[in-house]
Amino acid sequence: MRLGKKELTIMSCITAVIVLTTVILLFALHPWKDGKENASQEADSATSVTSASTVASSTEAALSSESTESRAEYVPTSQQDSEVTTVSSEETTIESTSETTIETTTESTTASTTESTTVETTVESTTEEPETQATTASTTQAPERSSGDYDLSGMVIVIDPGHQQHANSDTEPVAPWSDERKAKVSSGTQGVATGRPEYEVVLEIGLMLRDYLESMGATVIMTRTSNDVDISNIERANIAVENNADVFLRLHCDAADGSSARGIGVFVCNRGELADSQEKWGNWLGNCLEESTGSHFRGCNASSTYSGLNWSTSIPSFLLEMGFMTNSDDDRLLSDPEYQHKICEGIAAFCYKMKSR
Ligand SMILES: [Zn+2]
Numbered sequence: 571m572r573l574g575k576k577e578l579t580i581m582s583c584i585t586a587v588i589v590l591t592t593v594i595l596l597f598a599l600h601p602w603k604d605g606k607e608n609a610s611q612e613a614d615s616a617t618s619v620t621s622a623s624t625v626a627s628s629t630e631a632a633l634s635s636e637s638t639e640s641r642a643e644y645v646p647t648s649q650q651d652s653e654v655t656t657v658s659s660e661e662t663t664i665e666s667t668s669e670t671t672i673e674t675t676t677e678s679t680t681a682s683t684t685e686s687t688t689v690e691t692t693v694e695s696t697t698e699e700p701e702t703q704a705t706t707a708s709t710t711q712a713p714e715r716s717s718g719d720y721d722l723s724g725m726v727i728v729i730d731p732g733h734q735q736h737a738n739s740d741t742e743p744v745a746p747w748s749d750e751r752k753a754k755v756s757s758g759t760q761g762v763a764t765g766r767p768e769y770e771v772v773l774e775i776g777l778m779l780r781d782y783l784e785s786m787g788a789t790v791i792m793t794r795t796s797n798d799v800d801i802s803n804i805e806r807a808n809i810a811v812e813n814n815a816d817v818f819l820r821l822h823c824d825a826a827d828g829s830s831a832r833g834i835g836v837f838v839c840n841r842g843e844l845a846d847s848q849e850k851w852g853n854w855l856g857n858c859l860e861e862s863t864g865s866h867f868r869g870c871n872a873s874s875t876y877s878g879l880n881w882s883t884s885i886p887s888f889l890l891e892m893g894f895m896t897n898s899d900d901d902r903l904l905s906d907p908e909y910q911h912k913i914c915e916g917i918a919a920f921c922y923k924m925k926s927r
Contacts, residue, residue: 720922723787731776733758745880754802759825807881833866835891840872842883862916
């Protein structure tokens with residue numbers, strides 16, 4: 571009985587020691603592993619999370635190779651950093667502005683995206699003006715909206731709000747090179763939804779555009795500032811030519827037989843010293859407007875049909891159809907001050923492009 575008790579005590583002691591050792595070993599091994607994983611997670615988030623769970627139950631060797639991997643991953647991040655710094659400031663601004671816009675949209679979708687966005691934004695913000703970024707992030711609009719601060723100083727822009735209250739059906743030559751004659755000026759089309767006449771809408775936008783471009787330093791000359799005038803298309807062209815305009819912009823609204831046609835159209839002259847460039851510039855104008863308004867640009871057409879353009883071939887001249895008054899959606903938008911402002915923004919972006927060409 572005594573010997574049995576002793577044996578039992580020794581046995582239980584040995585068992586206790588074995589159990590204790592096992593527990594200590596298990597305890598000592600696992601937290602140490604976790605510590606390693608945490609350290610590598612800090613170095614690089616997304617990839618190490620996946621690889622950490624894979625290696626969790628593996629040996630020391632696997633762990634050390636993982637930490638090497640994460641160190642290797644960390645190097646490109648700092649290389650990327652220095653790459654951003656070496657890009658010219660103009661490119662950096664464009665790239666990061668568009669990047670930020672995309673990232674802001676995806677920010678709310680997943681937590682991991684938000685994390686990487688924060689990291690990237692911090693890296694980028696060191697290489698450019700924080701002003702642009704802050705504005706871009708706070709709005710959902712295109713980048714142009716935030717940079718509505720074009721320096722248009724030194725530019726002469728002549729705006730011709732098309733038509734007038736009373737048409738003048740007397741005729742004048744359609745072009746300096748033609749015997750054909752056309753009515754001096756018509757009264758234009760009318761909105762199917764608003765009932766407003768074209769001459770009224772284009773003057774409204776024209777006056778808003780004048781103020782907007784002047785606020786950016788441009789010298790703006792209007793061919794008319796009221797509806798009850800009598801100025802022929804040749805006379806309007808002459809105002810632009812005499813002032814040697816950098817941009818002569820004729821504002822119109824379009825009309826079609828059906829009600830489905832929508833969008834923006836640009837018309838230029840296919841003759842004269844600037845004929846080779848006019849179509850390219852016309853496409854710039856349409857693209858700027860498409861971007862600022864979200865409307866569809868139908869394209870730039872070069873022809874000799876518009877007397878106002880045919881008599882101003884010595885300067886960059888454009889007839890802009892801002893939308894269709896025969897389409898009820900376009901018609902309503904053309905009278906909407908917010909949309910009118912978007913048109914002004916697109917034209918300002920175009921003028922700046924013309925200044926820097
Ligand atoms: Zn018109």
